[in-house]
Every structure is written in C-alpha cells, then in structure tokens.
Amino acid sequence: MSRSGLTSAAKGELVFTSFLFLAGVIVIADTALLPEISSSSYVSPKVFAFVVGFMLAGLSLFQIFQVFRGKLGTPEGIEGGELSSNSNWLALAVAIGALLFYVLFVELLGFILSAGVLFAGIAWALGAKNKLRMVLIAFAFSTILFVAFTQGLQLQLPLGFDFLTGVEPTDAEW
Secondary structure, eight states, X not given: OOTTSOOHXXXXXXXXXXXXXXXXXXXXXXXXXXXXXXXXXXXXXXXXXXXXXXXXXXXXXXXXXXXXXXXXXXXXXXXXXXXXXXXXXXXHHXXXXXXXHHXXXXXXXXXXXXXXXXXXXXXXXXXXXXXXXXXXXXHHHHHHHHHIIIIISOOOOOOOOHHHHTXXXXXXXX
C-alpha cells in the first residue's frame, strides 16, 4: 500500500478508467457540436454518438467507484516481463494486410466488399477454424452494417464500383 492507501494496481486502473471517462466526455462534447439533420423521421447520427459517449463515461465512472471500494480487476494471461517464445508473424501480417486492403479499396470496391475482406482477414488471423463460415459471416456482417448505417442512421457509406457507371461521387452523395 502506498501513502494514499491505493496499491499500484489500483492506481493503474484509476489512470486507465480516468482516460476512458475523459474519452466519453470528449465524445459527448463533440457530439453536441454536430449540426442537426433536418429530417425528423430518422434517428440522427447524434443519438448513436450520445449513447456511446454516455455509456463510456457512465461505465468508466462506475469502474472508478469500484476501484475506490477495493474491487480490482483480476490480471489474466501473461504477466509483465514474460515473453512469448512463439510469435505468430503470419497472423499479424494478415491482419495488417486486411486493414490496408480496406483502407486502399473501400472507395473503389465499396464498403460491403472491403469490410467483408477486413472482417474475414481479422477472423482468420485470430484463428477461425471453418473458413467458409468465417467468410459468410464476415460478408453478412458487413452487409448488415452497411444497411444499418445507410438506412437506419442515414450515413452514406461508399457503395463502390463507380468506375463501371462513369459517375464520379460528389460531396452531396457523401
């Protein structure tokens, strides 16, 4: 125990959860500055951002109170200073490659295909066993996200394949 009555583990948890609380406050403050969308029939993007900000701030505040009450998290896995002898560099390369593919091709190929490749690559890197199921779930999830964002939140994600129609996307479409 230190002079303040908190162990170093408790101090570490307080620092981490304090930064989470600060991130939640920043999300709430930035969301309040977003312009209003004129359409009142749809849930605006502000609602989702407010929910995320308030949940992040609220849950981190709850965790801060838990730390002060003495309820600390239980460390699991590798203790600090222990090194793993077998790093999986191929999995890391696949994850980075999938992320780069998404960044480079999201506007050209669209969100559904690019995010599907990203999700499948990350799942493979994390050790998914059944490759066909992994790919099907990845593309189904990217399609569900696309529909949720474009139809539910009215946030336009790139559809892709604009080079086939010869139409250049304008700022109005985004």
